Amino acid sequence: MHRSFFSLPTFYRPSRRILPRMSSSVANKDRSKIIAPASRLAEGRALTPDVWSIYNVANLPADCINLGQGYMNFPPPKWVTEAAEQALNNVMANHYSHPKGRLRLREAIKTYYGPQLQRDLNAETEILVTSGANEGQYSVWTAFLEHNDEVILFEPFFDQYLPSVVFNGGKPVYVPLHPPKGSGKSTSNDWTIDNDELRRAVTPRTKMIVVNTPHNPVGKVFTRKELEAIAAVAEQFNLIVMSDEVYDQLVFDGKEHVRIATLPGMWDRTVTVGSAGKAFAATGWRVGWLIGPQSLIQPTLAASTRIVFCSNSPLQEAVAAGLEQVVQRNFFQIQRDEYAERRQILIDCFDQLGLPYTNPEGGYFILLDVSRVQIPDDYPFPESLQGRGFDFKAGWFLALEVGVSSIPVSEFYCPEHSKIGENFLRFAFCKDADTLRRAAERLQNVKRYIK
Numbered sequence: 001m002h003r004s005f006f007s008l009p010t011f012y013r014p015s016r017r018i019l020p021r022m023s024s025s026v027a028n029k030d031r032s033k034i035i036a037p038a039s040r041l042a043e044g045r046a047l048t049p050d051v052w053s054i055y056n057v058a059n060l061p062a063d064c065i066n067l068g069q070g071y072m073n074f075p076p077p078k079w080v081t082e083a084a085e086q087a088l089n090n091v092m093a094n095h096y097s098h099p100k101g102r103l104r105l106r107e108a109i110k111t112y113y114g115p116q117l118q119r120d121l122n123a124e125t126e127i128l129v130t131s132g133a134n135e136g137q138y139s140v141w142t143a144f145l146e147h148n149d150e151v152i153l154f155e156p157f158f159d160q161y162l163p164s165v166v167f168n169g170g171k172p173v174y175v176p177l178h179p180p181k182g183s184g185k186s187t188s189n190d191w192t193i194d195n196d197e198l199r200r201a202v203t204p205r206t207k208m209i210v211v212n213t214p215h216n217p218v219g220k221v222f223t224r225k226e227l228e229a230i231a232a233v234a235e236q237f238n239l240i241v242m243s244d245e246v247y248d249q250l251v252f253d254g255k256e257h258v259r260i261a262t263l264p265g266m267w268d269r270t271v272t273v274g275s276a277g278k279a280f281a282a283t284g285w286r287v288g289w290l291i292g293p294q295s296l297i298q299p300t301l302a303a304s305t306r307i308v309f310c311s312n313s314p315l316q317e318a319v320a321a322g323l324e325q326v327v328q329r330n331f332f333q334i335q336r337d338e339y340a341e342r343r344q345i346l347i348d349c350f351d352q353l354g355l356p357y358t359n360p361e362g363g364y365f366i367l368l369d370v371s372r373v374q375i376p377d378d379y380p381f382p383e384s385l386q387g388r389g390f391d392f393k394a395g396w397f398l399a400l401e402v403g404v405s406s407i408p409v410s411e412f413y414c415p416e417h418s419k420i421g422e423n424f425l426r427f428a429f430c431k432d433a434d435t436l437r438r439a440a441e442r443l444q445n446v447k448r449y450i451k
């Protein structure tokens with residue numbers, strides 16, 4: 001068996017008598033590695049120190065402003081947390097919900113999303129509440145992947161996809177989005193798919209394409225034309241489309257958010273993924289959902305039931321209360337405007353710096369091109385950055401010297417394509433305006449290091 005990270009210790013000898021008859025030489029050995037984990041952990045990149053542990057706040061100066069991780073530093077809306085408190089005081093809401101999700105939440109999802117998907121959704125068979133979008137996606141892969149089935153991911157990709165596909169026996173196949181050419185101003189729309197490259201990635205083992213719109217980390221909101229091209233490939237080769245739309249409420253500048261499930265023929269092969277964490281600034285609540293045809297949702301329900309059984313009950317009630325009120329409160333529009341202001345703070349900052357960046361049309365990340373940042377040759381980097389790309393070093397350097405942390409984008413590529421991401425750092429603007437202004441002020445110090 002392939003064991004790239006953990007090899008069996010040389011003194012490992014399976015024996016029925018190990019414990020009672022353990023010799024003193026065995027007892028004195030380091031016993032911390034006698035049990036090797038399954039190889040899928042290494043194959044799913046779960047054992048290499050990931051970007052989150054390298055850039056963990058604990059490794060950075062205490063006063064570093066964290067624009068690395070994509071969670072908000074502000075609370076969910078008061079009327080939603082009040083609904084959570086009420087739910088905690090309701091006995092039944094503290095217990096297992098139906099594995100499909102609490103009926104109130106499924107009804108709220110039906111009412112809110114039905115018109116957007118242009119369907120009268122069936123809350124019994126076409127909606128599944130999950131433990132965050134992550135678990136929902138994992139369950140889709142459990143339900144549909146046979147060993148070695150291939151899943152096409154556009155790079156840069158949300159890093160959780162890779163382990164989730166691999167743990168379910170699948171094989172990720174990567175198709176890069178191509179960054180804007182030139183050093184002028186660009187928007188996320190300038191990151192493009194090469195349709196021929198996409199077609200070439202399809203093999204007889206391809207089972208699924210994952211589309212993420214609005215996209216993390218690029219902020220790209222896929223156009224109708226781009227989605228039609230993807231849909232044509234899915235239709236031609238009979239593929240499932242997983243449409244990860246967790247940032248659907250964060251689309252700016254009047255750009256249209258097209259749901260691929262609404263394109264002709266696509267409902268039958270698309271599962272649309274949503275997240276209350278993004279919609280209501282509650283990433284730790286772990287409430288998400290899947291919407292799709294019965295043929296995709298029912299096998300996923302069977303998998304999800306055997307993985308988590310059901311999701312967090314009281315917070316499902318709170319999310320239901322949230323979705324029930326968003327229209328009347330105009331909540332998503334107000335939230336979108338607030339995010340647009342937050343985005344503007346970083347855009348103004350990067351304009352003043354004079355470094356190129358990608359203006360995101362959606363989501364809450366901005367990519368800054370740091371290829372002109374000059375790092376002193378003898379700058380000391382921790383061992384965890386050995387062998388990592390320029391962006392890992394630039395991110396570390398800026399965190400320590402300027403006091404703002406970000407995330408290196410090459411992490412979201414396979415090793416063969418990681419060079420494409422190496423010029424970029426990802427800055428999250430899901431933070432309050434004061435924090436962003438303080439970060440913007442500090443980031444002006446990057447000027448000292450620009451070539």
Ligand SMILES: Cc1ncc(COP(=O)(O)O)c(C=O)c1O
Pocket residue numbers: 070131132133134135158212215216244246274275276277278283286287288
């Ligand atoms: C593109 C994308 N999909 C899915 C998720 C996971 O969402 P959740 O927190 O609901 O599991 C994230 C979270 O960052 C994301 O960026």
